[in-house]
Amino acid sequence: MQVVVYSLSGEEKGKIELPENIFNVEVNEHALYESIKEFLNNQRQGTVKTKTRGEVSGGGRKPWRQKGTGRARAGSNRSPLWVGGGTTFGPQPKDWYYKTNKKVKRLALKSALTLKAKEKRIFVIESVDLEQPKTKTFFDLTKKLNIEKTDKKLFVNEKYNKNLYYSVRNMDGTFVIMAHEINPYFVMNSDYLIFTESGLKKLEEVFSL
Numbered sequence: 001m002q003v004v005v006y007s008l009s010g011e012e013k014g015k016i017e018l019p020e021n022i023f024n025v026e027v028n029e030h031a032l033y034e035s036i037k038e039f040l041n042n043q044r045q046g047t048v049k050t051k052t053r054g055e056v057s058g059g060g061r062k063p064w065r066q067k068g069t070g071r072a073r074a075g076s077n078r079s080p081l082w083v084g085g086g087t088t089f090g091p092q093p094k095d096w097y098y099k100t101n102k103k104v105k106r107l108a109l110k111s112a113l114t115l116k117a118k119e120k121r122i123f124v125i126e127s128v129d130l131e132q133p134k135t136k137t138f139f140d141l142t143k144k145l146n147i148e149k150t151d152k153k154l155f156v157n158e159k160y161n162k163n164l165y166y167s168v169r170n171m172d173g174t175f176v177i178m179a180h181e182i183n184p185y186f187v188m189n190s191d192y193l194i195f196t197e198s199g200l201k202k203l204e205e206v207f208s209l
Contacts, residue, residue: 006123010141022113036184039183041097113187116187128164138171179200
């Protein structure tokens with residue numbers, strides 16, 4: 001599959017072939033599900049906690065005698081039924097860690113990239129070597145690529161580029177990632193992927209096997 005290579009000004013500079021073994025594979029939905037589940041689960045801290053009736057302060061003395069008061073019997077003012085009492089079946093610390101094997105994650109990534117390629121939501125641009133950050137350059141570029149302001153855009157470069165990061169960080173829904181860090185969640189959570197030529201080459205080096 002071929003895609004057009006654009007300059008930062010939005011001009012067509014030629015075409016480039018997307019690697020077939022990455023952008024044209026049989027989509028495996030279950031691998032996608034497993035990989036995205038792993039990513040989201042592992043973002044969870046699992047530190048939320050409520051106190052049970054045994055952990056809240058107070059409650060050492062029976063509030064009133066068992067019989068003869070006309071009130072319901074009570075053994076502690078820390079009962080979950082009382083204001084200030086413990087919580088019944090509240091959340092407790094939990095390890096949400098989830099793991100899928102390397103082959104599944106790689107298949108999921110290729111499936112996600114294949115879906116974006118089939119939807120024609122992948123663009124390739126030339127080098128992003130800038131002398132200084134320039135948000136307007138990238139804002140105009142996305143406009144010429146017919147990408148809406150509200151669309152989520154993911155720039156993929158070979159390595160960290162400070163000027164690229166500072167240029168797009170103020171644009172709505174725009175993120176930058178290095179090619180070796182890309183994962184199925186970032187791909188599926190973006191409306192458009194914008195690779196630099198070096199980023200695409202690095203992606204092929206890392207994930208072509």
